[in-house]
Amino acid sequence: MNKENILGIDVSITSYEELKNNIEKDIKNNKKSFIVAINPEKILKARQDEDLKNLLNNATYQIPDGIGVVYASKIKKGKITSRITGIDCMDMLCNLANEKQYKIFMYGAKKETILKAKENLIKKYPNIKIVGTVDGYEKDNEKIIKTINKSNADIIFVALGSPKQENWITSNMDKLCVKIYQGVGGSFDVLSGNIKRAPKIMQKLGLEWLYRLIKEPKRIFRQLKLIKFLFLIIFNKKSK
Numbered sequence: 001m002n003k004e005n006i007l008g009i010d011v012s013i014t015s016y017e018e019l020k021n022n023i024e025k026d027i028k029n030n031k032k033s034f035i036v037a038i039n040p041e042k043i044l045k046a047r048q049d050e051d052l053k054n055l056l057n058n059a060t061y062q063i064p065d066g067i068g069v070v071y072a073s074k075i076k077k078g079k080i081t082s083r084i085t086g087i088d089c090m091d092m093l094c095n096l097a098n099e100k101q102y103k104i105f106m107y108g109a110k111k112e113t114i115l116k117a118k119e120n121l122i123k124k125y126p127n128i129k130i131v132g133t134v135d136g137y138e139k140d141n142e143k144i145i146k147t148i149n150k151s152n153a154d155i156i157f158v159a160l161g162s163p164k165q166e167n168w169i170t171s172n173m174d175k176l177c178v179k180i181y182q183g184v185g186g187s188f189d190v191l192s193g194n195i196k197r198a199p200k201i202m203q204k205l206g207l208e209w210l211y212r213l214i215k216e217p218k219r220i221f222r223q224l225k226l227i228k229f230l231f232l233i234i235f236n237k238k239s240k
């Protein structure tokens, strides 16, 4: 898959359809793949942290999750034209699993959140096979690995927040039999109904960040980083 480098981090140039086809091939070929969602905050963090940078660049698919990544590509006259959000990618994988009977494991978030998220996923995809769940506060990693391997899952969603979930995936992938790994951040909270996503129109206009800011004003400190990120993009472009 083609990738575009944004401030040192590779981002996949893809559509949901292409990504879906690739994932299906990976499952059929028994190939392990790691999907990581890229946003400006992660790119800035990775500029200061070589390990995080390598981890992100070594993932199989780096999806352009944040609208800032799309803006950056536009400024650099790149080819990334729209977001592939972590939660929509997760939904696409659930749809695929529902269709092809791939087995899903959910790891992360609070016990009641994960159970409600599972229940809602089953309501949406009646044929989905969710073969196991472990909440994100279980301490015994050996036990977690055993439970996941026993489930024979094909796809795992890990919701521990970033970069904890990405670190967990890369440190444990070798011990696991699962094929597709995705870090999904707060997606179980959204699926459970605890947190609402922005209205569709705001998502389409690239204003999901504004909705989240209104709902959680303390996100301002995280979101201000977007301005720094865009400055860096513009400056880098001019210096070329």
Ligand code: UDP
Pocket: 108, 109, 110, 135, 136, 137, 159, 160, 161, 162, 163, 184, 185, 186, 187, 188, 189
């Ligand atoms: N979480 C967890 N275990 C931990 C820390 C966090 O399961 O040790 C969960 C937390 O309950 C929440 C999610 O990870 O469901 C973090 O979501 P957040 O929106 O912070 O993730 P982001 O996408 O911003 O990284």
